[in-house]
Amino acid sequence: MPAIWSSRTMAFTRSSKTFFFSFNLLQRRTCSSSTSQPQPQPFNAETICRILSANPTSTVDASLANIPVQMSPDLAVDVLKKLSNAGVLALSFFRWVEKQQGFKHTTESFHELIESLGKIRQFKMIWTLLAEMNRKKLLTRETFSLVSRRYARARKVKEAVEAFEKMEQYGMKPQVSDFNRLIDVLCKSKSVEKAHEVFDKMRMRKIVPDLKTYTILLEGWGTQGNLLRVDEIRREMESEGFEPDVVTYGIVMNAYCKAKKYDSAVGFYHEMVEKGVRPSPHIYCTLINGLGSDKRLHEALQFFEMSKASGFPPEGPTYNAVVGAYCWSTKMEDAYRVVGEMKELGIGPTSRTYDIILHHLIKAQRNQEAYLIFRRMSSEFGCEPSVSTYEIMVRMFCNEGRLEMAMEVWDQMKSKGILPGMHMFSSLIGSLCNESKVDEACRYFQEMLDMGIRPPAQLFSSFKQALIYEGMENTAIHFAVKLDKLRKTPLIA
Template identity: 45%
Template sequence: MISYRSHRSHRFLKWQILFSKSYISGSENLPKNSEPPENSEPPENSKPVERICRIMQSFPKIALERTLDESGIWVSPEMAEEVIRRFENAGILAFRFFEWARKQRRFSPTVFAYHSLITSLAKIRQYKLVWDLVGRMGREGVLNIETFSIVMRRYSRAQKIDEALYTFSVMERFGLTPNLAAFNSLLSALCKSKNVRKAQEVFDEMRHRFQPDVKTYSILLDGWGRAPNLPRMWEVFDEMLERGCDADIVTYGIMVDALCKAGQIDEAVNLVRKMTCPPTSFIYSVLIHTYGAERRIEDAVNTFLEMERIGVSPDVAVYNALVSAFCKVKRFNNCFRVLREMEDKGILPNSRTCNVILNSLICAGRNDEAYKVFRRMIKVCEPDSNTYTMMIKMFCETERLDKALKVWRYMGLKQFIPSMHTFSVLINGLCEEGEANRACVLLEEMIDKGMRPPGSTFGRVKQLLLKEQREDVLEFLEEKMKLLVKEPLCD
């Protein structure tokens, strides 16, 4: 229950929102060729998914369900999938939409929708809601091995190893018998979260229950390679061969990647030459990237040319590796030539392409050029959270808050939900400029989307509010933080 004083703070903060929200999310026209393209609002008869997303972004939680009801939109399972996917960075908002959609007649959520929502909620550690959804899937008879694999992965990423192991062990209570695929998922979740020693323990304890295959061993090879512990990786490789599992192209790719990351690229090249199957574009992308990281640009280019010569078609990952190699040595003109070659071959750049170039330009102090590249590339590929965060941080650090806010507004018009890091970067930038009102608006929006602000970000806002003797607003924000759903492990 929020106290009277906090309620009064709530009204006070809402007044501030009315005053300052237009500055944060306004859509004034921008000069051509100088800012991100900001289109006008879509017409009312636009696609239903677009309308739902606009409603979800525009209305506070008190009015959301009523506004969705009044829209008259009937949600199909496919539409629900798309909305949840778009709000993957706002798990609580996605969950509220899902709960509203379930009340519609004849609505039956798909397994994909459930999995997307579970992933979204687990990202913000709303584990009680995650297990509620797992239980609901069980009652509806749509629970499967992949559901538990997702939960294990998210627990492992949060370094909740006991909970990940619990998830594996509890599957039988839900009527599912763990199989080799589930076992591999558990090992993979542990290895990718840098817990390969635990993964090896689990493997040694449970190998009698399952018949390990080449994928099982490849997961362990990847884990020891990431550690890095190359002697242990070779031991696992030898054991795999002794047990009659032949290495496949995925196994070789993992080992080449591990050797390259450990700085043993010459040994990686020797392994490629000994392979019994032809190298893939992934293996070449790893070699090119490593040569680039070591600033051996001629070797990177020669590897690219060799790949083309033997008939392996470069994909976007290979081109990204080549772009990264040129960026390392600040040959930006070569980067743009690579982009033109990609265009000629019909290979579209992706957000990774964009981020590599932007990061290199920013590190080189070429901020204006980075912004020009950003404006050009958003016309051919969709930016991701890293792209937006990078640009907003660049402008905040160079005291160009107006530009940072324009990137933020463009992101809103594209209906892209900011990640926790994107929110934090802009809130920190606003605090740096003493913009307490606007920082509080964004902090409240962040909390309403179910994201817990990092301690450092909340601390910056707190410090600013205390400096301005606005303890009532601070108390209100602290109450909102307490109202976030807890994260117990539910049986």
């Protein structure tokens, strides 16, 4: 065990030294700037998250004890959003902030906490929060939709439907809009068959589906690539008197693109135009994405030119699709040129734009170029990397076996107050185990547990085997006990 704690101490020193230097400098500048009228410190959500993540073993009360910040409901929501991947820390912050003088939580802050607790499957705690929301008259129909979504994401489909049905216990009779949200939740969680069952149950209760109901179900089957069901829903919609609109056509085109039936998708475009339905930017984006991924660059660019002539203002997603189309055809210089156009038009680039470029550079084994683009994102391009951007880079260095670089990127991410999710932990811990760097693997595994994230069974099995191979059976037992405790012990308010 000493090796574990020494490596954790070194990592804490490395990741927090820069922050605390900046923090102390900020304090000195603030104190010396005005003796008669001290200015409030510019603490925002990012700064607060940086403080909290710098030492996860410290309590929130201790970490924020000397922070002179006026906490507003909007700021609390922003912090909770950034703590989305750290359910335990999010709960601690939630309880700390409600003790601040004059502060009252809103429905939105409860929803953000439910979101982060759902990621670590703390459903008992979630129902405790719902009871609290009910007492404070903050419960909404969207609350039950959110709980259902978290259950569905955790592959607890039965519980997702039961959570929806509990609405009536709280005096809310389900309406068509509520059924639409549940069907949407199930479809997006790849439980489309169950969503269709809910759709049938809804009709049995004499609740008439609307256009949105059919659209959601159509999109669900389309995402699954089930073109037979897509055509079936289309025919049913028309028999119920719902004329296909631009949204319907967009969903059908997307379904055919996912099934790699690009000619059929283009055919639906022409059918739509013939019926007098004006194509939307989303339609063009769908076709550019699909044709671009099939390396039909010339056709993708034709639809891009059509989109520009359509009269709609330029949109970032459409330009991202063009960037992707050039990347699929390995025309990186053209992709960079489009990024320049986005900047001139004031519609980007965003971190999503760079994620597309980085993905294709790494796929083409141009890793050095990818790292250079990543390093220049915030300093030269004015675009901060997102958690998915950092995940791409960490995975790249892990696959290269350059674990020091992976950990350096990780520390850079943490210094910006961005917290990793389960997939990032899995990539880094798995790679450290493969390279027999078990002390470092222990440090990150402990950090994952501190955040309340339960590792996948496969990851823990590999981690345990690596410890046993290095003669660290006691450490393996120690983590097995901690993990078991995390699984069985619900969080308390």
